[in-house]
Amino acid sequence: MDILPTLLDLLLVVFLIFMNGFFVAAEFCCVKIRPSRLETLIAEGVSRAKYAKQLTDHLDSSLSVTQLGITLASLGLGWVGEPAIAVLILPATQHMGLPDEVGHTVALAIAFTLITSLHIVLGELTPKSMAIANVERILLAISFPMVLFGRVMRPFVWVLNTVANHISRKLGYEAKGENEDAHTEEEIRLLMKESYRQGLINSTEADFVDKVFSFTELNAREIMVPRTDMICLYLDDSPAERIKTIIEEQQTRYPVCYEDKDHIIGFIHVKDLLPPLMRGERLNLRRYIRKALIVPESMDGSILLRTMQEQGSQLAIVVDEYGGTAGMVTVEDIIEQIVGDIRDEFDVERESVEWRGLDICSIDAKLLLEEVDDLLGVCIVDEDVDSIGGWLYDQLGEAPRVGQMAAHAGALLYVEEVDGIRITRVLVRLSHTMLVVQELPAAHGGK
Missing domain, CATH: 3.30.465.10 (Uridine Diphospho-n-acetylenolpyruvylglucosamine Reductase; domain 3)
Known part of the structure; x- marks a missing residue:
């Protein structure tokens, strides 16, 4: 038995197992890494993060490259590894007195089992576990050689992807684009629950995200203060009655009505009334009335918030399908749907x-x-x-x-x-x- 060729074959076996593990680790890292984390690393000046970002930005191509690398390494391992190991085992079978054909078969079987075990343990399972446990560090280490290998193999990858996509279409399956693997609302909710369960986020953060999604399903009718709970100022009231209402209710804004709540002509801000009251002037309510935003009770909560932001309005009157007042809503009412009750020193409301x-x-x-x-x-x-x-x-x-x-x-x-x-x-x-x-x-x- 010639020692040098056998030694070279064994070194090649070690190299191919390493390369198989390299591509397996690259595959798992590309899938597991958070793109937002790479953007943070790039902003911090980590140069290798740019190469890692190239891999995740073109995930389909990157995974094709890793699959090509794994396939080539596996085929090479079977081609070179089995004969190299079998050559080492043959002397033992001859020493046992087995016929050449039987000894050769036994040596190949043992070599196949050994190479397969090494391939699975060292070339697949170990790099997979390492990649999952150290995604960021390993991806940064392998990103540059992965980018180089991808550029060299780009023509082969393009041909293989084209053929694979053509076969998929013939079978009735359309290949997904790189940006089509987005999460649905329900999937994001489940991700948040799982993150909370594992202690990655706290209950406030999980509840906040859940309420954001719930908020998009609400309309103005479900957010508003109902008509019966509205505290209004009336033009027919005396100045003393209005001041009494303002002092007792301690609100910042009040709708102003003519006759009843179906005839709201605007609203006043309490701060506008302070200067004339401080000067002892007679309070002419009409002078300080601001225009109120009128919205239908069916308006979506998200649209309502955007409308109030665009109009610069802190208060909106909600009307029903017949034009009657159904209630009113403030920006605070909307925000409370997401963050929960916001109480100030004047709030004496009971818990819900x-x-x-x-x-x-x-x-x-x-x-x-x-x-x-x-x-x-x-x-x-x-x-x-x-x-x-x-x-x-x-x-x-x-x-x-x-x-x-x-x-x-x-x-x-x-x-x-x-x-x-x-x-x-x-x-x-x-x-x-x-x-x-x-x-x-x-x-x-x-x-």
Whole structure:
């Protein structure tokens, strides 16, 4: 047996296993790395990040290059490795007294098993694990040689991709473009939940993203302060009555009405009234009325926010399909849909959800049905009403009285507080089955 050729073949085997691992690591790194992280590294002046960015920007081509490299290395390993190992094993089979044909077959079988094991363990599994554990560091290390190899092999890769895409189209499958692998809204929600579960983001960040998506599904009617809760100033009121309302309610802006809330002529900002009041002048409300933005109750929340930003308006009047006032909405109301309640030193409102035990809670009647489902697991679907108070009113079929009750899906809903004929608070008693399904204590603390 000639030692030098055998030694060279063994060195070539080691090299091919290394190259196979190189391309496997490159493949996993290209898929796992976050493009935003590469942009950050480029901004920090890491030169190798530019080459890595070239790989991720042309992911289809990069993966084709890695597959070509893996295939060439694997074929070369089988071509060179098996004979090289078999030559080392043949003397042992001859020493055992096996016939040449049998000994050759045994040597090839052992060589095949050994090469396959080395290929899988050192050429596939180990580099894959290393790449997943050290994506950034490994990608930066291999990006430049990968770019060079890709440029050399570009003609071959183009031919192979063209043939593969042609065959795919013949089979009825259209190849996806490089920018078509985007995530849907539901996928992003799942990614955020998984990131929170693994401790990569906190609960506030996860909740924030979830509310951003939920906000796009809301309309002005679901965001607004309802007509019955609007605090207005009336032209027919005396100056003393207006000042009393402003002092008691402690709001910044008030709609101004003529006769009733269906005749809103604008709104006033309290700061505009301070100078004349400080000077002791008689308050002429009409002089300080600002034009109010009028929007339909069906307007999407995202469009409503953009419209208010473009108009520079902090307050909008929401009208129904008949032109009557349905309610009003402020920028703060919209922002609260995303970040939660924003309270200042004048806010004395109760919590939207007040727990009074493991299975009993008091909720604001203005909570949307979807919010009640999210918070309590009480799923109510009704196209005719939006709020839990409206649903309970509809179930009673008469002017509500404290203590009246309606049942739904194992939950008991009671009228807890009323204001005239309007339900303001609802008491909810949950069934034992619903408590088992939910982790209710985690929800304690309200909206």
